[in-house]
Amino acid sequence: MKKLQTVRFSVLIPLSSYLYVLLFVYSGFSKLLDYETFTVQLAQSPLLSAYAGIIGPAVIVIELVLSLLLVQKNSRLMGLYGSFFLMIAFTVYIYLILNYSDFIPCSCGGFIEKMNWTQHLIFNIAFALLALLAIVFSEKEKLTKKRIVLLKLLFPSLLAVGVVVGLFLSSEHIIKKENNFIRRFGLHPIRDEKAFDLGVNSYYFAGIAEGKIYLGNITAPLVLTTIDTALTRMETLKIELDDDKHPFRFIQVEVKPPHFYLFDGTVPVIYRGQLGDSLAYTISADDCYFSQLQVIDSVRFAFRAQSSQTKSWVLGTLNLQDSPRIQLNHSLLKKQVDGIFDTDGQLLWDDAGKELIYIYSYRNQYLVIDQKLNLLRELNTIDTTFRAKVQVRLLSNGQHKMNSVPMLVNKRSVVHGKLLFNVSMLRGKFESREQWKQAVVVDMYKTSVQGYLGSFYVYNRGEERMSRLFATDKYLFILSGNEIVRYSFAQAVTLNYQMGEAENHEESRQ
Known part of the structure; x- marks a missing residue:
């Protein structure tokens, strides 16, 4: 029975990794191929408008770097941690959009564009859980103590939440009070x-x-x-x-x-x-x-x-x-x-x-x-x-x-x-x-x-x-x-x- 579970764990880890690779490569190259549209949409975000010029290329680079880490076995665990934290940040971002933003913008990013924001939130939570399970099983294989794993997951996750919330609060102040020429277009004003x-x-x-x-x-x-x-x-x-x-x-x-x-x-x-x-x-x-x-x-x-x-x-x-x-x-x-x-x-x-x-x-x-x-x-x-x-x-x-x-x-x-x-x-x-x-x-x-x-x-x-x-x-x-x-x-x-x-x-x- 334990051997069967070990086999399942060993399958889940690469499966999760390759699903993330597929997601990040598709999403990253979709943004690159239509970079102007991506940055225009990002600039209309009620949370990140002021940082669109920095966040746009940063997200593409991070997604492609994480893909490289995930395809290699010796760096896969690092890639899974990075994917988990990035997905936590995306999830918090969508939660703030749905509950605290002045308006809800259009979504962006390949096939994800077809989802509404609630569906997008569920999608992100599912992928975050997938990365979490893969991390737990990987650390279990390495016999890492549970407390260490918990700390390695908790503190960076809180950091991801803090970064997104901080960007939201400062972006709103910049756009409304100290705007550096980024317009925000609401839905059907x-x-x-x-x-x-x-x-x-x-x-x-x-x-x-x-x-x-x-x-x-x-x-x-x-x-x-x-x-x-x-x-x-x-x-x-x-x-x-x-x-x-x-x-x-x-x-x-x-x-x-x-x-x-x-x-x-x-x-x-x-x-x-x-x-x-x-x-x-x-x-x-x-x-x-x-x-x-x-x-x-x-x-x-x-x-x-x-x-x-x-x-x-x-x-x-x-x-x-x-x-x-x-x-x-x-x-x-x-x-x-x-x-x-x-x-x-x-x-x-x-x-x-x-x-x-x-x-x-x-x-x-x-x-x-x-x-x-x-x-x-x-x-x-x-x-x-x-x-x-x-x-x-x-x-x-x-x-x-x-x-x-x-x-x-x-x-x-x-x-x-x-x-x-x-x-x-x-x-x-x-x-x-x-x-x-x-x-x-x-x-x-x-x-x-x-x-x-x-x-x-x-x-x-x-x-x-x-x-x-x-x-x-x-x-x-x-x-x-x-x-x-x-x-x-x-x-x-x-x-x-x-x-x-x-x-x-x-x-x-x-």
Whole structure:
């Protein structure tokens, strides 16, 4: 009987070893043959994203080295210990994925890709037990004391658990707080629901009120278009100005209930009209010139203008009830090269936080500013462009001109509920070139603290790419070619909203 058991033990040890060799060789070469896909998938791990560049090649090397150890009889026991510890680490990893991660990513690795995560966990446990039995029988053949075997199994196993948990905790901190340009794409953060053909591609988002999206039109600047958020009905309104004798260049419209506003910063005039009425009255004349304007409320505005003193961009506020009406803060926008191109960016207003956001176009930074132009926070996007890559020369007439095309970092942004949605122009680590040809990437950030929340792709519609975006409590609306498209946000996105007293309730009235 003992002889029969010895034969079984002697068969189990090489059988376990060769099964591991088959697993590791297949898995290792599968990763090597499609290394880009493997690293992209690993970078999307909610546990190991920050270490994808190190762990990716390390796992392949370890699997192939263990295979070599397992095929040789004199090194087989060492290979079995290594396989056991590696499988323990994989098992702990999957357990953390299933129970503690923000989302569950796609699995990777040859035929294992066909398994769901629970099946994958069972598979790993079975292989870990197989290695454990082979180790116990091997040590028994060598007459190793049980206590020694137990210690040889226990302490490295605890180390494997500690390493995986440590990588998980530190990776989460790095990705969200100190990201070195690794994007994380959750599962289905937005869902394409409906599209509506607007007929032309010259629209832009002007605002939302009472369940209606308001659109301005670049080619018809005095036409205000509305479309219900269900994207079923479209209406237009021709706006009349109480004084239209101005040399306008680019009139823009913005909606903030219960009013709409018209302005053209090359002409120092602001108009205000009542929603539903076609007539707009002059409320500000000769107060200031500006390149961008954000409506705070019916009498207060934030703007960006060129300083007459420094010739650089400067942020300011206009209050129709104050004296003086204009307040400027020359220290907010930090000059790196020329003060114009290097500080170029987009000025935003967040109703929920009652804060201004200024996101630079050519560097990885955005500013959070209060209504009195006090800097509250300097926060960063996840790319590594700390300094604007612009080359500028000064012309004899005092104007600035770029010597070459600059590297655009942040193309367009919107803010809603203290959440910044930013269209980035830079491809991150471990991201597919093909994917970038097919879609636009949108990164999500907190404006209350330094915090990257994840990214999602907005795919091209035929040959048309997304040109503009607009966020609400439930939906992301985009303009792409002639179409307006509605996507619904997943709960993983909307849970990050921080709504204040000014929370937009228009959608609740649909």
